[in-house]
Amino acid sequence: MKKYRAVVAGCSAGGMQAVATLLAQLGTSFRLPLIIVQHLHREQGEYLFRFYSSSTHLKVQEASEREKILPGNVYVAPPDYHLLIEHDETFSLSVEEKVNFCRPSIDVLFESAADVYGTALAGVVLTGANSDGALGLKRIKDCGGLTLVQRPETAQFPEMPRSALLCVHADQVLTTEEIGRFLMTL
């Protein structure tokens, strides 16, 4: 039986390119759900899905409330809502206040995912110009999950991966291509 059951990823500034690069490495044999929080402007949403869908054969969609999380699907948090995961492996949304000035916040997703998946979770922090995701990644590590961080010097905006590395002794520090290839081995 496979050890891992889900992957969560977070990115901010520079995230479009990083996520597209990562997705391009994921073949149709990728059998985990990939759940992404990306800090976006409301209007960017539609374009983003078209762009991501063109980078991968996996199904890319906005996460909706109460939706069952399915393997091999890529979910992106809707703008202006926090995305959380319930124990029955469905999504829930929240409009609670911003965390790290962000909604959706990477920390919020990572913490609730760690509660649900524990050691069967992999967390990925990519490019970004703030420190969202660092505490969430620590939580994943504390719950026995796998932690991956984009190598800061390869990130368009290194602050977010750097903050994550200050907070967590990550299991893997890789380029986005390498992260994609690594996820294929899980």
Add this chain to the structure above:
Amino acid sequence: MTSGELEAIEIDLLLEAVFRRYGYDFRSYARASVVRRLRLLLEQSGIASVGELIPKLLHEPAFFQELLFAFSITVSGMFRDPEFFRSLRENVVPLLKTYPFIRVWVAGCACGEEAYSLAILLKEEGLAAHSTIYATDINDQALAVAKEGIYPLRQVREYTENYQKSGPHDSFSRYYHASHDHIVMNRELKKSITFANHNLVSDHVFAEMHLILCRNVMIYFDRELKDRVLRLLDSSLIRGGFLCLGTKESLRFSCGDGRHDEIDSKNRIYRKRVLEAGEGRTR
């Protein structure tokens, strides 16, 4: 047993204690968000575990108020989702104008931003004199903020931008005055809204409504509770009345569908059917 499993037991016990001691039922709330809020409350109050909160909650009603505030606060904003308010003006207001008098309910109004947005919209559409707005929440502390109508000045830019995108007839600055670091909503607007305590989980229908806004409230409820609250909202609506949900919510997964027409699916505006199936000719 893992620390997570222990915490789950502690949370079950806490919610049970709160229900039996104060009558507030959060047992059917979506769990992930409850966990988050409880952890935040622990951090703020310097308490180590959820279990330790229980005696404090049982014996200190004032501390329970803090928990209630932490649980029920939803951050809204004036004219959140401007396209929704634009759609309300274009698709719903013309029909509301056909009634001599309308009752509007903002269910789960928290600190009142949505209620004031609606009051402004109705005023601009010439409906203010023919309408009553009820805005309800379970949280007295939030209702007190709503009644004062005082909001941080730093929010005004966002509110103004949203307002401008909502198809307005005026300028947002007409509806408040600024003082120091906050704004105060106009007295006239405040007077147009009746703020009251109402619990969607346990209270009943209190009036027949022409329009109900319950946006981003049921996202915190589990499916069963959501269904129950949808039934309450449905029985509070007149036939032909309008129900508005948050833009990421839907009737899709619930038993409520089939009795409503979608007026604007993107903005989640529904209309209760005038005739139900089997009641004579359907449209």
